[in-house]
Amino acid sequence: MxxxxxxxxxxxxxxxxxxxxxxxxxxxxxxxxxxxxxxxxxxxxxxxxxxxxxxxxxxxxxxxxxxxxxxxxxxxxxxxxxxxxxxxxxxxxxxxxxxxxxxxxxxxxxxxxxxxxxxxxxxxxxxxxxxxxxxxxxxxxxxxxxxxxxxxxxxxxxxxxxxxxxxxxxxxxxxxxxQLIQPDESSLGAGKHxxxxxxxxxDWIGGVTITASMVLLLFVLSYVNVLWSRSPPAMLGLLPFLAGGFVMWQRYLENGTFEWTPLIRTSMFVNADFSVSLIVMACFCGSYNSYLVFASIFYQDYLGLDTLQTTLCFIPAGVVGFLGCFALPPILSLCPSSFRVLVVGVACGIVSPLLYALPMIPPGASYWAWGFPAMCLCFSVDVVWPVLGLIVSRSVPDADQALAGGVLQTASLVGRAMGLAVAAAVQVGVLEQQQQNPPTSSSPPLLLGDPQLLHSLRAAQWTNVGLAVLALLLVLGFFHKLGRV
Incomplete structure (x- = not known):
């Protein structure tokens, strides 16, 4: 699986x-x-x-x-x-x-x-x-x-x-x-059901409606910088009608006597743990995905590394995350509150883009001095995702576990698309402003890539820092009483 x-x-x-x-x-x-x-x-x-x-x-x-x-x-x-x-x-x-x-x-x-x-x-x-x-x-x-x-x-x-x-x-x-039956608690895990x-x-009507809404949302977010000069307002205008119609239809099916089962019960979102977990997932994944994208641009377009060299720079992120995953279950079992683990994970997710955003760190400094630590801290996603997944899993009945997994993945994907769209808009806006009004500075010129590109990339990473900070504030505000998951 x-x-x-x-x-x-x-x-x-x-x-x-x-x-x-x-x-x-x-x-x-x-x-x-x-x-x-x-x-x-x-x-x-x-x-x-x-x-x-x-x-x-x-x-x-x-x-x-x-x-x-x-x-x-x-x-x-x-x-x-x-x-x-x-x-x-x-x-x-x-x-x-x-x-x-x-x-x-x-x-x-x-x-x-x-x-x-x-x-x-x-x-x-x-x-x-x-x-x-x-x-x-x-x-x-x-x-x-x-x-x-x-x-x-x-x-x-x-x-x-x-x-x-x-x-x-x-x-x-x-x-x-x-032959399927609703198993009791003692039968779960026995390998029978x-x-x-x-x-x-x-609910095929709801399925078609939410699918059309997601296609429109993800398409616009993926091409926001290109489409905004053409006709995105007309496309975006359809989204509230599709999304609103989907919500109303789901509430009707849940509260009415129609024979169809709603695609997703709106009452699920009354559970604060469930709803906030989805928002935290979207904010954190938006920051994490955008951070990796702009780190790649930094290495290739600014430092001038080729594809294979850039790939090697990113390997520590996956290796440390893979190895760190197996330390998480003992930590969750020993720690009296999963809240602390979640806070540490989100906080590490803040530091990674922060190291690329701080202007006092020279871009020509050794990769091992700041690039390598930033990539190692990417294990944050391998802490945040399982903890939020456990919270969501325990917030819904067993009969809705696959749907809950789909909702969690959807929140992650929408967050990634939205975070990248916002950070890209910031990066493009700052770059255009820098090109129109080049700053005057008495400091010696950089000997690497385009300083205007570097400034815009740092602005994008500050956006990623802000998204991760928002995720941390939500965790601190809503999960401070979270026990073991």
Whole structure:
């Protein structure tokens, strides 16, 4: 199940490294390069909630196996794309497949393992696999970019997904829907039940509405800097109507007598732990993802490092995160309050972009003096994600665990897109201002890259610091009484 998270991050990281080769092979113009990566993220994020509910209703194992099979097939087919349009279509199918595997995997794990030390190890292992996917994705992408065809960026995860599907078919308990029963607390974790019966049909109207809303939101956030000069107000105007209609429809289904089960019960958000966890996840992931993006720009566009050198700079982030994951369960068991662990994790997430934002740190200083510590502190995501996942998991009933996993992943994805859009807008605005009004300074000129670019990159990192600080304030304000999770 943890390999679902590994494949997700692996696919993103390895594809980013090989964008130039894909562009040359399919003759993709520079203006559409973003679609190579964003098509996967947009298609995955827009359907997470619907796939989570389908997994809860029709069987988590079934949805996981379908997702793994589609991921394998689409990944094999992508390199055979005859043109750009076909490539994007198969990339979208790959994203849809991931949206099926991740929520159903989280639902299976949360149901098989009751609250306690074993569930902590399970969620930490899932997070560790994602960190490992980041490391392996960077290394494999760099190696393939240097020695092999970009085709292998998709064929390697296809082989992994096929193997994972076969293992899941053999290992996850195969219980027929007609035999599913609601297990009591003592039966959880016994390896007998991983799914729950549902007699009500899926809310397809809500699924279509929220999917359209997510497509619009993620698309606009992904291209805000490009589209704002064209027609984004008209596109954004549709979003409140779609989102408002979805909320009203869900409340009607929850409070009315209609036979459909709501896609997501609005009453779930009355639980403060559940709602605040989603906001913290969005703010923190927005800061973390944007920090990595602008750190990459700093190394490549300002310092002039090549792709492989930049990849090596990022390896400590994944390695330390992977190793640190396995220290988290004992810490959570020994620490009387998970609040302290969560605070430390978010605080480390503040320091990483702060080291790139402080003007007193010379950009030409040794990587080991400040770049390496900043990357090592990226283990913060491997602390924050499992703790928030445990909080969300215990805030919903067992029958909604896959949906809760989808909601958590959606909050993460929306936060990443929104954080990057805001930081990018700040960076572009500061850069344009610097170019129009170059500052006069008596200090000696920098001997590295463009000082105006450096100033704008620091402004973007200050934005990331602000998002992480907001996440910390929410944790301090709402989770100060949090016990062990």
């Amino acid at each position: 943890a390999c679902a998270g590994l494949l997700n991050i692996f696919t993103v990281q390895s594809t980013v490294i090989t964008i130039p080769a894909i562009q040359e092979s399919l003759n993709i113009p520079v203006s559409r390069l973003q679609l190579i990566t964003s098509m996967y993220s947009i298609s995955s994020g827009c359907i997470l909630l619907l796939c989570g509910r389908l997994a809860d209703v029709h069987g988590r194992k079934r949805v996981f196996l379908i997702g793994a099979a589609c991921f394998t097939a689409s990944s094999i087919a992508i390199p055979f794309s005859p043109n750009e349009v076909c490539f994007y279509a198969l990339r979208a199918l790959q994203g849809f497949s991931n949206a099926a595997t991740v929520p159903s995997a989280l639902g299976i794990l949360a149901t098989l393992y009751p609250p306690g030390s074993r569930r902590k190890w399970v969620f930490v292992t899932f997070s560790a696999a994602s960190s490992l996917g980041s490391v392996v994705g960077n290394l494999v992408g760099g190696f393939i970019g240097a020695y092999l065809s970009w085709y292998w960026v998709f064929w390697i995860p296809a082989g992994i997904a096929g193997l994972v599907g076969l293992l899941a078919y053999s290992i996850v308990p195969p219980v027929a829907p007609s 991983c799914e729950f019966p549902r007699s009500q049909p899926v």
